[in-house]
Amino acid sequence: MLNRLSSSIKNNLKLGKMSLHTVTKDSTSNLSKLDSSKLQITKIKTPKQPLPNDQLKFGQTFTDHILKIQWNSEKGWGSPSIEPYGPISLDPSACVFHYSFELFEGLKAYRDSKDQIRIFRPNKNMERMNKSADRIVLPTFESDELIKCIAELIKLDKHLIPKDKGYSLYLRPTLIGTTAGLGVGTPTDALLYVITSPVGPYYSTGFKAVKLEATDYAVRAWPGGVGDKKLGANYAPCIKPQLEAASRGYQQNLWLFGEEKYITEVGTMNVFFVFKDSKTGKKELVTAPLDGTILEGVTRDSILELARERLDPNEWVISERYYSIYEVEEKASKGELIEAFGSGTAAVVSPIKEIGFHGKDIQVPLLEGEQFGQLTRDVADWIAKIQYGDEEYKDWSYVVADLSEN
Amino acid sequence: MLNRLSSSIKNNLKLGKMSLHTVTKDSTSNLSKLDSSKLQITKIKTPKQPLPNDQLKFGQTFTDHILKIQWNSEKGWGSPSIEPYGPISLDPSACVFHYSFELFEGLKAYRDSKDQIRIFRPNKNMERMNKSADRIVLPTFESDELIKCIAELIKLDKHLIPKDKGYSLYLRPTLIGTTAGLGVGTPTDALLYVITSPVGPYYSTGFKAVKLEATDYAVRAWPGGVGDKKLGANYAPCIKPQLEAASRGYQQNLWLFGEEKYITEVGTMNVFFVFKDSKTGKKELVTAPLDGTILEGVTRDSILELARERLDPNEWVISERYYSIYEVEEKASKGELIEAFGSGTAAVVSPIKEIGFHGKDIQVPLLEGEQFGQLTRDVADWIAKIQYGDEEYKDWSYVVADLSEN
Numbered sequence: 001m002l003n004r005l006s007s008s009i010k011n012n013l014k015l016g017k018m019s020l021h022t023v024t025k026d027s028t029s030n031l032s033k034l035d036s037s038k039l040q041i042t043k044i045k046t047p048k049q050p051l052p053n054d055q056l057k058f059g060q061t062f063t064d065h066i067l068k069i070q071w072n073s074e075k076g077w078g079s080p081s082i083e084p085y086g087p088i089s090l091d092p093s094a095c096v097f098h099y100s101f102e103l104f105e106g107l108k109a110y111r112d113s114k115d116q117i118r119i120f121r122p123n124k125n126m127e128r129m130n131k132s133a134d135r136i137v138l139p140t141f142e143s144d145e146l147i148k149c150i151a152e153l154i155k156l157d158k159h160l161i162p163k164d165k166g167y168s169l170y171l172r173p174t175l176i177g178t179t180a181g182l183g184v185g186t187p188t189d190a191l192l193y194v195i196t197s198p199v200g201p202y203y204s205t206g207f208k209a210v211k212l213e214a215t216d217y218a219v220r221a222w223p224g225g226v227g228d229k230k231l232g233a234n235y236a237p238c239i240k241p242q243l244e245a246a247s248r249g250y251q252q253n254l255w256l257f258g259e260e261k262y263i264t265e266v267g268t269m270n271v272f273f274v275f276k277d278s279k280t281g282k283k284e285l286v287t288a289p290l291d292g293t294i295l296e297g298v299t300r301d302s303i304l305e306l307a308r309e310r311l312d313p314n315e316w317v318i319s320e321r322y323y324s325i326y327e328v329e330e331k332a333s334k335g336e337l338i339e340a341f342g343s344g345t346a347a348v349v350s351p352i353k354e355i356g357f358h359g360k361d362i363q364v365p366l367l368e369g370e371q372f373g374q375l376t377r378d379v380a381d382w383i384a385k386i387q388y389g390d391e392e393y394k395d396w397s398y399v400v401a402d403l404s405e406n
Numbered sequence: 407m408l409n410r411l412s413s414s415i416k417n418n419l420k421l422g423k424m425s426l427h428t429v430t431k432d433s434t435s436n437l438s439k440l441d442s443s444k445l446q447i448t449k450i451k452t453p454k455q456p457l458p459n460d461q462l463k464f465g466q467t468f469t470d471h472i473l474k475i476q477w478n479s480e481k482g483w484g485s486p487s488i489e490p491y492g493p494i495s496l497d498p499s500a501c502v503f504h505y506s507f508e509l510f511e512g513l514k515a516y517r518d519s520k521d522q523i524r525i526f527r528p529n530k531n532m533e534r535m536n537k538s539a540d541r542i543v544l545p546t547f548e549s550d551e552l553i554k555c556i557a558e559l560i561k562l563d564k565h566l567i568p569k570d571k572g573y574s575l576y577l578r579p580t581l582i583g584t585t586a587g588l589g590v591g592t593p594t595d596a597l598l599y600v601i602t603s604p605v606g607p608y609y610s611t612g613f614k615a616v617k618l619e620a621t622d623y624a625v626r627a628w629p630g631g632v633g634d635k636k637l638g639a640n641y642a643p644c645i646k647p648q649l650e651a652a653s654r655g656y657q658q659n660l661w662l663f664g665e666e667k668y669i670t671e672v673g674t675m676n677v678f679f680v681f682k683d684s685k686t687g688k689k690e691l692v693t694a695p696l697d698g699t700i701l702e703g704v705t706r707d708s709i710l711e712l713a714r715e716r717l718d719p720n721e722w723v724i725s726e727r728y729y730s731i732y733e734v735e736e737k738a739s740k741g742e743l744i745e746a747f748g749s750g751t752a753a754v755v756s757p758i759k760e761i762g763f764h765g766k767d768i769q770v771p772l773l774e775g776e777q778f779g780q781l782t783r784d785v786a787d788w789i790a791k792i793q794y795g796d797e798e799y800k801d802w803s804y805v806v807a808d809l810s811e812n
Contacts, residue, residue, distance in 0.1 A: 059499065059588025066498055088503075089495040092472055092601050093465065097494075097582055100506040100638035136642040137649065172588060176503055177642075182465025182578060182603065184641055184674055186649070195498050197588065217630060224625030226643045232506035233639035235590055236542040236583075237632045243543065243592070268590055 031076025034069060034141040034192075036148035038079040041156065045084075050160050053167055056200045058346065063157035063169070067149055067194040071139045073186075080149045082156060085195065091180035101177025101187050102232040103132040106345045107298070108168040108199075109154050110397075111161050112389030115404040117154055118397045119171070120387045122147050124298040129173060131296075132229040137186045138175050146173070150194055151400035157196060158403050165388065166201030170346075202347035207371040207380075209353035209364075210342075212266055213250035214325050215241055220255040220265060221293040227264075228292050235268070242267070250356055252342075254325070257293060261325045264288050269342035269350060270300040273323070274375055275331050276338045283338065285311070285375065286319040299343040299383070302396070306382050325357050332362045339373030340364045348383050351376045437482025440475060440547040440598075442554035444485040447562065451490075456566050459573055462606045464752065469563035469575070473555055473600040477545045480594075486555045488562060491601065497586035507583025507593050508638040509538040512751045513704075514574040514605075515560050516803075517567050518795030521810040523560055524803045525577070526793045528553050530704040535579060537702075538635040543592045544581050552579065556600055557806035563602060564809055571794065572607030576752075608753035613777040613786075615759035615770075616748075618672055619656035620731050621647055626661040626671060627699040634698050641674070648673070656762055658748075660731070663699060667731045670694050675748035675756060676706040679729070680781055681737050682744045689744065691717070691781065692725040705749040705789070708802070712788050731763050738768045745779030746770045754789050757782045 044064040051061060066085045070078040095101045105125045110118050126143030133140050150171060154161070161169045173194045177187030218241040220234065221227020227234060241253050252267035265271055265288070275284045285307050288294050308318050331337045342350040351372040355362040366373055372380075385391040389399075450470040457467060472491045476484040501507045511531045516524050532549030539546050556577060560567070567575045579600045583593030624647040626640065627633020633640060647659050658673035671677055671694070681690045691713050694700050714724050737743045748756040757778040761768040772779055778786075791797040795805075 062499065085498070087495040088498050089493040092491070092494050092580070092599055093468065093578070093603075096503065097508055097580060098510050098578075098638055099641035100508060101642045102503055102506060104504050135646060137645045170588070172499070172504075174498070174503060182576070184645070186645055193498055197499075219628055219630030222625060222628035222631065224623060225628065225631075231639075231642070232504055233637075233642060235505035236507045236637070236639060239543045239590070239592055240541060 029076075031074075032078070034077040034080070034145045036080060036145045036152075039082065039149055039152055040079055041082045041152070042084065043156070048160060050162070050198065053162050053164055053200060056162065056167070056198050058199050058202070059170065059172075059197050061197060063160045063196045063198070065153055065156050067153045069149070069192045071190040071192065073188040077139070077141065082149075082153055088191070088193070090178055093180045093182055094177070095179045095181070095187050096176040098182065099177075099184055100231070100233045101136055101138060101190075103129065103136065103138065103175050103230055104232070105129045105171075105173045105230060107171045108345060108387070109161065109171060109196075109400065110168045110387050110389070111163055111403070114389070115402070116389060116399050117158065117161060117169075117401040117403060118387065118389050118399050119147075119150075120398075121298050121302065121396050122150070122398055124301065125173070128230060128296055128298075129175065132231055133175055135226055135229045136231060138177055138190050141192070146192070147398075147400075153194060153196065155401045158401065160198050162198045162200070168199055170197045170199045172197070202350070207351050207376070209351040209366055209371045210251040211249065211354040211356070212252050212254040212352055213245035213248060214256055214261075214355055214357035215245065215253040216256045216261055217241075218253075219257065222257070223292055225293070228290065228294055228296055230295065238268070248356065254355055256325055260322070262288065262322050263325055263328065264293055265295065266342040266350075266352070269344035269347070270295060270297040271342050271352075272303065272340065273328060273337070274339035274373065275336050278334060278336055281315075282317065283315060284317045284319055286321060286323055289320040289322065297343060299345060299348060302383060303343055303349075303379050306379070310382065325355075328355070329357065329362055332364075337362070338365060339375055341373070341376045341379075349376050349380045435482075437480075438484070440483040440486070440551045442486060442551045442558075445488065445555055445558060446485055447488045447558070448490065449562070454566060456568070456604065459568050459570055459606060462568065462573070462604050464605050464608075465576065465578075465603050467603060469566045469602045469604070471559055471562050473559045475555070475598045477596040477598065478594065479592075483545070483547065488555075488559055494597070494599070496584055499586045499588055500583070501585045501587070501593050502582040504588065505583075505590055506637070506639045507542055507544060507596075509535065509542065509544065509581050509636055510638070511535045511577075511579045511636060513577045514751060514793070515567065515577060515602075515806065516574045516793050516795070517569055517809070520795070521808070522795060522805045523564065523567060523807040523809060524793065524795050524805050525553075525556075526804075527704050527708065527802050528556070528804055530707065531579070534636060534702055534704075535581065538637055539581055541632055541635050542637060544583055544596050547598070552598070553804075553806075559600060559602065561807045564807065566604050568604045568606070574605055576603045576605045578603065608756070613757050613782070615757040615772055615777045616657040617655065617760040617762070618658050618660040618758055619651035619654060620662055620667075620761055620763035621651065621659040622662045622667055623647075624659075625663065627663075629698055631699070634696065634700060634702055636701065644674070654762065660761055662731055666728070668694065668728050669731055669734065670700055672748040672756075672758070675750035675753070676701060676703040677748050677758075678709065678746065679734060679743070680745035680779065681742050684740060684742050687721075688723065689721060690723045690725055692727060692729055695726040695728065703749060705751060705754060708789060709749055709755075709785050712785070716788065731761075734761070735763065735768055738770075743768070744771060745781055747779070747782040747785075755782050755786045
């Protein structure tokens, strides 16, 4: 089944790992490390009043403070500082404006029933942020130290963390190259900053299943590229295909890859499908493998782990494998397509109800009278319980502050 | 010879053209157009003294002023303004920092023997800049109006344009999305700005031929991607492979594509090879076709046109076609590889002397005792004569200012 393109993909990936890892930055150098104990705080004079929950729009309002950490190739990381939220001022020749030396992370802090503030698996985001940084020769850092600094930022703006279920504080760690000068080379200066935004549930009135257009004329990522990293470079090129899909009535792109038209991601999320064998009755939860073209989603990883643990192995197979839009089309025609959903930090899961492909629409079943399928809802519940501390699961929910003490 | 991958490339490209062009912005809207007659100028108080020519480093020093034009989705283009060169201040959530809404152009202004200032084919750069903008849903503009504004910027800083042959004023038009907010969508605000930098010849002591490493483990561009546009997104991911090549003694990457290992570009330049058939004696100048993965270089286009006009068709074939590193390797082994060079605005042409591929080095001939081949030097001469106004050729050299009048 793997044809020439696929074997080429595999070769690329193998070689990529061999070659690109050899220039990873040496974390044992004499440069200053990121050190949370050096954190300096300058508070805002007039703290903001929180907006009513129903006025919160994703990433539109920010809290009172920003965390900033400068880096320089000769000195390493400078002292972290928390300052009043305000503009960033850079030379017009700064490399972030010309050559996309930029990457980010997205994670959320939740207020639990005991007024503790919890972050969901921040170590996974820090690990990915370091991988992204390494790939575009920006500086790496000690994950735990950044998490400690973020915890201080959250505590300082605790009055702006929304309270109700489904609400949270979205955290946006960002790393940009700030070197002034137009030569294309390794940045000698960088700025790591974190801003936070109080946000409501992605679907304010409960789930709303979306229609996707399967997209093969534009390609999000490719072997030997950077589609598995959370770089700014992966985002701007995706808007035009989205507008194109929207003009035909679809909310998002289902990104296909290669002649086989493998399903890779949806919009800016990972994607899962559920199939059911009509002969054996056995179900399969399937998502694309981490082959270098797929973002290593924290929600994706969490869903796979929980599904492997909680779904009955006599009834379920959990697969990370290549699967194509043709396979989905065929399964749908046989009544074997059961469910599909996107996964990501913003929405956790996002149910899918229809997929347009080459002029035909593939219908994806939902529960009778609902906007979601059974597993979609179960997965959302599993993860929400851990995020809000209603259930302890390993070290996934990390308490950064206890507001009940104040 | 076109195998499955190649036909897949062709299908992608065809579909890409069909689909992506339909959402191109409507230039006949009621929004304000970019209008050079509205230009406002605020001069710097203390103009800089020019640096001695031998201290000019590419893109490290800038002139006294910056040209800025704001855009907003409700109003269109604002009044252009020329201001003292200084930092750009943006909200930390600005979309240029997170999702790479950024693109640029590079062109040069030359001082001719009559003290006229000339730009080389600026209409080609403006056309490409508009294509780049359209691809990432940033605003497009009237090319001529921006050129008029740039001309005013150049005139204002004319005392900083270096005089000698080989020296020039590098122009860097830049367009960034400035919308504050973390939603991934079409920017509603943008800033177009132009900065200029006095520069010396790329090779200060004459040509210096470079060694390349043929790179297949990292891939610069892909069909259905954005490799033909001058987006920031195409640059940061290329540095790590360059460091990797440098660690093995090669200055730049020769970017290969696909299982066929087609030659596409070199570093941030287009690339040309010269072959000579050992039976017929006929020579071929060959470069990759504009299939959506190759930057539409202005120097590339100029070389092709001049070569078609000036090289004897009884002796030469000029080809835009797919060709692989295997073909180059085979031709080299038969003594049929004659020359190779990169082409781009910075260096015009950049001779190549060696290519490492899978552990073996392919030698590229140079003229006896020189750092270049015959055609490389001829092409450099052809273009320099037009750029410096020593020869008029069509409308390629555009006079923007006459300093002899002052």
